[in-house]
Amino acid sequence: MLNYLIRRVLYAIPILLGVNLLTFALFFMVNTPDDMARIHLGAKHVTADAISRWKSEHGYDKPLFFNDAATGVAKAADTLFVEKSLKLFALDFGAADDGRDIAREIKTRMWPSLAIALPTFLIGLLAYISFALLLVFFRGTRLDTAGVVLCVALMSISGLFYVIGGQYLMGKLWHWFPISGYQPGLDAWKFLLMPVLVSVVASIGDSSRFYRALFYEEIAKDYVRTARAKGLSELRVLFRHVLGNAMIPILTGVVVVLPRLFMGSLIIESFFGIPGLGSYTIDAIQAQDFAIVRSMVFLGSLLYIFGLVLTDISYTLVDPRVRLE
């Protein structure tokens, strides 16, 4: 197990390095720091002086990979690539283009994100799997057909519709919840309920259909026939045997997203005014603050790889045949 973990961590390094190089290429080579300075200064104030001043203020006044001016190790170390990209490995995110410390923002903003994403994830998973099991229980009947049609219809509706519609109905028309906003502490639930509800409903079509297909595949297998032949009730077959055996494909899709819950959801958070990491990112995209976007890309990749490792570990918990060697 320990060996396996070490190998996975080592394997993650080249991937993260690749992500790093890719974002570096995008943000520093295709798009030079000069371009960046021009955007932030605005068309009126672009002069050679202003650009170089902006670059030195924000620490972009270094060569990309090789610093000819420096000597020794500093030749390779005192460069943009090391300063802006490699430092991310130490979780040193540096400052945003507006001067604020990105790491501190992440620390304060991840809690609201988590407060939305975690309940959404748990309630959603429960709802989708139960709905799918219900459809499978009534398979071949009109109810099953109607359920599938409903799923296809629901997944054909734009996600924005759920958000806008939910806000309009529950917020404006029925006055159940405040339309948007957030409050730390226990009062937060008022602000959290609607976004959670909306995001659960928004992907019910897609996910339920996915799980239904998964259970369908499982239910055609021999062990299910054996279980029925031995006289087990349909409910027991479904919950104990089918659900249990479908755990591996379910976990494959589910565990990998777990760590990324920290990063929140771009759309939901910005629509509902939740001060989480999702809205932080979207604000950064709209303000073209590349320092933040770069940090979030790296953080996202890191969490994804962490999720992959968690997935492998979770296999050993649900399936005794899987051993990590």
Added chain:
Amino acid sequence: MIKPVLLWSDALILLLLWSVVGLVWLARNNEALRGPWRQVMRNPVGAGTALILAVYVGIGLLDSLHYVERLPDQPGREAQYSGEVRSALDWVLTPLRENVEKTYSAPFAIQLYAKETMKGPEGGEIRDFPRLKHGGAHLADADKDFWPDVLLRGGLGMLGGLVLWLVVFPLWQRGSEGDLVAPVVSAKNKSPLTPLLERGGLASAFAWTLLAILLLAGLLVALAPYYHVLGTDKVGQDVLYLSLKSIRTGLLIGSLTTLVMLPFALSLGIAAGYFGGRIDDVIQYLYTTLNSIPGVLLIAAAVLVVQVQIEAHAELFNTAAARSDVRLLALCGILGVTGWTGLARLLRAEALKLRELEFVQAARAFGVGHGRILLRHLLPNVMHLVLITVVLDFSGLVLAEAVLSYVGVGVDPGMISFGNMINGARLELAREPVVWWQLAAAFLFMFVLVLAANLFADQVREALDPKSSGRK
């Protein structure tokens, strides 16, 4: 006088269309290829949704024939052309395009949404809702004439649609006899229509869908020049016009992205599975790296970069249409380059399985080269996976456009698209009375397209996926 303009996206659409037609031509005599498609078209759902998709594609193609108008000649100067690029669809929808009001107006409204200060009948100033410049402007007495006029025009339009259906459908039915759609007409029945509609199944699904489309088209043709059937937006543009124009953008994103994605997915996926070893490692590394970056962020990052580059080289684009066109293509390219990993992984697994099968082993034993094995033996055997993925992805991409435009990394803000329509209207729900029609129109047009695409994709998968046959 007009001069045709070929935007980059138009050229790519033509290329796509041409290759689809070419593939169909090549496959027309191949029973193994025709069989599944016949199965799709024989299914009521498949046939009906194919028709709806065809209507959307038709509108999109019409909107892809661009031209500029020649300005009136001035003596002693070369011919000048307007800077505004129009399409054949614009020409068809001229009344809709030109009936611009001052601001919002509700569907079928004859008055503006907002009050204005006007001259009263007895002099002096009053504040009231002014009459629209175009919507219902032909009515002398709006209160009395409105309903009779709408009903009369609507009725006539639908009647026209019905007549067209009665003429077109039997003709079409006769034309395609014995081919793709086997007619259920037997010699005993006098009218070719009756048995079709009674028996249910394929022909009736086709017939009813066609009838619905023609009735709707008749209704719109009769009413749209005189009323704003779906209202007007903030700057007074007809929402029906905007919705129809948005279709091309949605279709482009759905199809061109595929065009970009396929070469990557096909070459890398099959190569990884077939060759294995080092090559497999490198390709797996590539897609794990791409996969590990959060999708929206990678797209956002790339679009931001492209945006900056387009702004920096503004002199390369002489019209606004050309600029937004390049941005749209860039978006498709980015979606394609970031989106090939899923299909590549599927293809890799399939190629891994196929390369151990007897026919590939035999080919290798006969000394057939790698390139030939890949092209002649592997590629045709993974095509079903490719097709299924392409149709399944299409609807997701149409929906993604709306979300990306909302985030600010979608198509050019000046381009008419579902995302921009939604974006422009979502804050207006807070108004009193609510401005709902623009949102509703965008969501409805998108819903019909995506629903049809999803249902069609299901049928294609059912027909092509060997795993799904026999399972119901």
